[in-house]
Amino acid sequence: MIKPLTLLGWMALFGWLSLFGINANALVILQYHHISDKTPFITSTAPEIFEAHLDHLIAEDIEVVALEKALTADPTSVGSNHVVKVAITFDDAFPSVLVKALPLLTERQLPFTLFVATDLIETSRNRYLSWEDLKTIQTAGGTIANHSTRHQHWARKPSDQSMQAWTKAFIADALEAQAMLEANLGPVPKLYALPYGEYLPALASALENEGFTVFGQQSGAMAYPPQLVVPRFPMGGPYSDINRFKTKVRTRPFPRQPKRHQPLLHGLETRPIINLKTIASKEFERITCFGPEGRLTPSTVNDNVLIGASQPLKPGRARYNCTQMSDQPGRYFWHSFFWMKLDSDNRWYPEP
Structure with missing residues (x-):
């Protein structure tokens, strides 16, 4: 007889699914x-x-x-x-x-x-x-x-x-x-x-x-x-x-995305790097990211995908938008990383 999962059992199952980006x-x-x-x-x-x-x-x-x-x-x-x-x-x-x-x-x-x-x-x-x-x-x-x-x-x-x-x-x-x-x-x-x-x-x-x-x-x-x-x-x-x-x-939510993100960039922080943790090289091949200057080129270190801008971010708001085709036709994993870039003197940008 198969017993129903307890609360701890469900939590374990959710953790297992999350581990594999599901x-x-x-x-x-x-x-x-x-x-x-x-x-x-x-x-x-x-x-x-x-x-x-x-x-x-x-x-x-x-x-x-x-x-x-x-x-x-x-x-x-x-x-x-x-x-x-x-x-x-x-x-x-x-x-x-x-x-x-x-x-x-x-x-x-x-x-x-x-x-x-x-x-x-x-x-x-x-x-x-x-x-x-x-x-x-x-x-x-x-x-x-x-x-x-x-x-x-x-x-x-x-x-x-x-x-x-x-x-x-x-x-x-x-x-x-x-x-x-x-x-x-x-x-x-x-x-x-x-x-x-x-x-x-x-x-x-x-x-x-x-x-x-x-x-x-x-x-x-x-x-x-x-x-x-x-x-x-x-x-x-x-x-x-x-x-x-x-x-x-x-x-769908991007696999294994971080719970926390630090969006504030000070004067010398002009090319922030984000780390998208993956579980297989085939996932890396399906990731597409764009920033203010266009498409971002990812690189890999072990099982990590690193995303950064080729040009320094200008003062103001900016985003890196990343998508990845899921295993369901027509559905993408999608996540946006939001930045607030101060100027070189750490002053806030004016509102438009």
Whole structure:
């Protein structure tokens, strides 16, 4: 008689699968801002394109799940990578979420999450939704979650402050925003989207210790257990293209990716190297990476694949995007490594 696996047995099985680069569960999270063709292009998705995204998910029988319910892997779904799951999120309480997105989502009965910077609800009423609007979204089935109080650049720690003091201020801000959400909307899940997708690992770890799941803006699928900063696919501007969308919603977490990543690069750090650990040379041959200057050429050391830029990174935000064909036709492993490059004098780059 075959006995059912205990919890420790499931944990061992997940560890064994992870060792061989097999992700027994996967979730693709989509990130939107404006659903409009009259707002800044890079953060906007035209309503007709957004509708095409939703219709594709339904036509392909892709399961759209509530984000807060999808964060814990179901042990009974071991080996179910053929099931594609997607969560829909929005950053910032822009009016188009209520006016354009909500009717399309409710018509199709699709769950979604809206990340809100609480102080902007109070101070920017011409540009953001009101608390009453957010209650309307809740009633319609949307989840409201934490996006800080004022949408600050928390990765930009002042040089005259210690990391301990800065971390304390960051956590206080997140808890203040959470309290404001609950005071106006009732209980909300501990989900936190980083403003601008920027972060320092120490801040993300401290937030995780407070019970939050932390979300960034780097591309890729979420692994189980989740990464320290969970990836989401941005869907604004050129990234909303329907053909790219069809590929992204079927991606899987990159095999054996690190849980932590240090994105901050100081003045002399111009060509960061990432290490993709592999288990076979055939995997190395299937890896493709791109950086700001184009395709990146990987090299191998033992069973490690090293990826670096051929040209120095310029001050500003940058990414290395890596993909690898999986064993399932039409599905790729995908992961993005996010960088914040300071100038040669260790000064922060200006915002565009």
